[in-house]
Amino acid sequence: MLEPSIDDLQEKIKSKYTLATIAAKRARELQHTNNVLVENSKSNKYVGQALEEIYAGKLFVKEDSK
Structure with a gap:
């Protein structure tokens, strides 16, 4: 079972594609x-550790300001 869950991760980063790319x-x-x-x-595992970092708010997507 994936921990943190994909639903929890998508609260931090909305796009599944972006989430996978960053991880x-x-x-x-x-x-x-x-x-x-x-x-x-x-x-x-490295991917699991990366996902934990995203969930902890250590990794994030910088939004473009337009």
Whole structure:
């Protein structure tokens, strides 16, 4: 089971595509640095850790101001 849930994550980032893209990019960064931004991560996998960072508000999408 995915923790945090997709519904909880979509409260932070509305688009599933954007959510997946950010998580994948961050997971690649974590492979090289292993510098997780959340304490006591529940996941041992990079994508899971990236999703936990998004849920914790450490990663976000900067909205364009028009």
